[in-house]
Amino acid sequence: MAEVAISGVRKNFGSTAILHGVDISVADGEFAVLVGPSGCGKSTLLRMIAGLENISSGEIAIGGRVVNNVAPKERDIAMVFQNYALYPHMTVRENMAFSLSLAKAPAAVVTAKVGRAAGILGLDQLLDRYPRQLSGGQRQRVAMGRAIVRDPQVFLFDEPLSNLDAKLRVQMRGEIKDLHQRLRTTTIYVTHDQIEAMTMADKIVVMQGGRVEQIGAPLDLYDRPANLFVAGFIGSPAMNVLPGVVRAGACFVGDVRLPLPAGLGREGMSVSYGIRPEHWRLDDAGVAAIVRLVEPTGSETQVTAELAGVKIIGAFRERVSARPGETIHIAPDLGHVHLFSRDTGLRL
């Protein structure tokens, strides 16, 4: 077990800068998720922690030891790859025992450790199979088993669920989280799926374009996104963002007046008015929006509508009977209004 400290880390491939100075600290036993769109540098950062890419500048420390120049095998980490990287010519048992056999561990140790990992992951019946004979979820478990056998200080996961179908992904998500709760090993998990990040993480690191946008607990990020990017990235369906101007203590989007909590925004300021779909409510005194699409999911109804020419989405607990083309009246929940500067994109 160990904490991981990343400070001022940069990465260049030739003249292209991939990471522009990243600072992240992951506490001992924490489950940290690096999330961001493709090409944001999250996988590169993970590979740098693993030692598979060298560090252009800055410092990475695992358990207080700077590992910039430490070989991957000396870092005491285990990694689960996106394609699992199981050795196709070895059985499940041999795959899991590979690191031990390289370290010339006695047979009793190998049996014990492989047996324990197989027990944790429910792989006991599959130990003599080859990777080709396994399903996607089973391969995923073997890859985790290979990591567990090594008792590492840190687990690294590189988009481990992206090759699985939707149902299995939800199941494995639960299994990985459960595994972490049992083993309490520091874990760094990379994904582009914000739902995975929200459901699994103790701490989420949102990245974009080689920079950290925000670090925080899942619900903190959801409730108080630091900027427009995080606001749009976290949450599904995404937060509604309406361009407006602050006048007389309210936000005007075109002619439509949206209320603001007291003290938010300066007079005449150009802002982006953010409100999550579930924070609209049906209110006869609210603003008018023209319904474009109604999607009942059973537990709630998602309504796509047009408000002052801007497309918005609302999610309502009530059954909405409006038909496309009709007008509904909605009002934002004042306690959940987010206001961002239109110039900087930062939260006000």
Add this chain to the structure above:
Amino acid sequence: MDHTQALAWTPPRVQPSWLARLLDWKPALVAICLAPALGLLLVFLTYPLGLGIYMSFTDTQLGKPGIWVGLENFEYLLTDRVFLNAVWFTIFYTAAATIGKFALGLWLALLLNQHIPFKSLIRAIILLPWITPTVLSAIAFWWIYDPQFSIISYVVVDVLHLRSKYFDFIGSPWPARWSLIAANVWRGIPFVAISLLAGLQTISPSLYEAAMLDGATSWQRFRRITAPLLMPILAVVLTFSVLFTFADFQLVYAITRGGPINSTHLMATLAFQRGIPGAALGEGAAIAVAMIPFLVVATLFSYFAIGNRKWQQGGSDE
């Protein structure tokens, strides 16, 4: 046609022609597709092979149809020192050249699998020995091995002064044998190197990364990851290489013609020598037929001994 009519247009039903209907009928399609290949195989492979096997049991001579003599040709060959020598040298030639080709070819493939500048150019250059017609490269080697004009002798004796006498490459049996093996290795390396390189590139880099994290040194990565994963393609390449080398004719015939004193005859060159210039078609055919069991054994060995792996069975990769 106005706009509404245009939108409501549906394609008319067309009765397919007799040809289209014939090609849609599976047995006919199978027959049509197989006919050219089957015809070529029958005319250029089955017929000559059958004729060769038949002739090996006759005493056919050039210009004189023979009579059936049963196993007489083979009985004679078993007592013929030149033939036995050719069998021995063919096996030795195949073994030595294959070992050389695979050692150097694998080494080259591993080098080319690294990130090096001008990789594709180097790859193209490496293929040169293979795409040169064999007879051309054989003639080049004939010059390289010439007792008087050899460039190797010139460099070693006249330029570097390391030796006082020119090399005698193909004038006496053992140097001639090794010289031929060297020429064959040179010619065979590209095929092995490019095939193995293709095999190496199918191995996912993440396997090496995983092994690196598991603590494997570069030698362990080669021995425990690369080598076993390369085995299936190695088996195929090895089979082909052994077959081509065992049946080699051009290099030897162009450089030494089996000499000196029949010491470098391969079974193929001896078969030709006896059958065409020597006019003993039956005996030449018998020598050629005698190669078949060796080829079958070599193929079966490399196919079953190293080709088929349990881990390749069942399921898919993804």
